Amino acid sequence: MKPVGGIDDEWAELDVDLDRPNAARVYDYYLGGAYNFAVDREFAQQAEQLLPDVKYVATLxxxxxxxxxxELSALGVHQYLDLGSGIPTVGNVHEIAQETDPEARVVYVDNEAVAVMHSKRILADNPNADIVAGDFRKPAAVLEDPVTTRLLNFDEPIALIMCTILHFISDEDDPRAILGRYRDALCPGSYMAISHGTTDNRPDLQAFGDSYRKTANPVTLRSKTAIEPFFDGFELIEPGLVFTPQWRPDETETDTEPEKSGVYAGVGRKP
Structure with a gap:
């Protein structure tokens, strides 16, 4: 079985679990991508019945x-570590950062085979960006990977990106301890960006989150109070931890009910 976009025979060589939908491929579907399989699309369409505006939530x-x-590029950050980066789509981290700074360096991390292979394809001619095929829940392996050590200098500020990935870590897996390992590796002046699903003001998201138990990536939605401690060791920059449309909106942001985004977002700076 091939993704909807129709890819060559390399897909047959990948270790892809087609029995269960995968969150990275489902998210790709929400964003209008072509790197997803029938099992992912079927799940996504069922999930959309529970949350009709899920594609808009993903877009926000x-x-x-x-x-x-x-914003971080304008603040002089030239290095990015994107954990749980998923399947690259237009406007990915390296494209945005390298628009203004062609020498900006980006390391993506994901353990989903389609995400890794497609990332390697589009980054093949980019000497300043690459992907680590690994589990971000194992910080030592990520931080010591040859790709990471080749591209990132941890004596200089790095932006740690964790967009809609921490809710795939259960409380039993101790996300704060995982974050602490990455935080300790960063030098002062580094940043951490987090976005995280919540049921605050969106109780209907609970049924949607529960549906992910059928996938390879169960979800733990958290309140603002539960998300705030993830920034321990960082100082939240303005406007703090807010709903995604409220974080430094540009002129195109016209949401009048930002709480409907169902996702909190914030950026912290390591002092």
Whole structure:
């Protein structure tokens, strides 16, 4: 079985689980991408019955990512570590950062085979961006990977990007401990950007989140109070932890009910 876009025979060589939908490929579908399989599309369409505006929620999160990279680039950040980066789509971190700084360096991290292979394809001619095929829940392996050590200098500020990925870590897996390992590796002046699903003001998201138990990536939605401690060791920059459309909106942001985004977003700076 091939993705909807029709890819060559390399897909047959990948270790892709077609029995269960995968969150990275489902998200790709929400964003209008072609790197998803029938099992992913079927799940996504069922999930859309529970949350009819899920594609818009995903789009708002993507816009947040783009604004973050532009803002941090303007602040002089030249290095990015994007954890759980997923399947690349237009306007990914390296494209935005390298628009203004062609020498900006980007390391993506994902363990989904389609995401890794497609990333390697589009980054093949980009000497300043690459992907680590690994599990971001294992910080030591990510930080010591040859791709990471080749591209990133941890003596200089780095932007750690964690967009809609932490809600795929259960409380039992101790996300704060995982974050602490990455935080400790960053030098002062580094940043961390997080977006995270929530049921605050969107109780209907609970049924949607529960549906992910059928996938390879179960979801734990959290309140603002539960998300705030993820920024321990960082100082939140303005406007703090807010809904995605509220984080430094540009002129195109016209949302009158930002709480309907169902996703909190914030950026912290390591002092």
């Amino acid at each position: 999160n993507r816009r947040f990512l783009r604004r973050v990279v532009r």
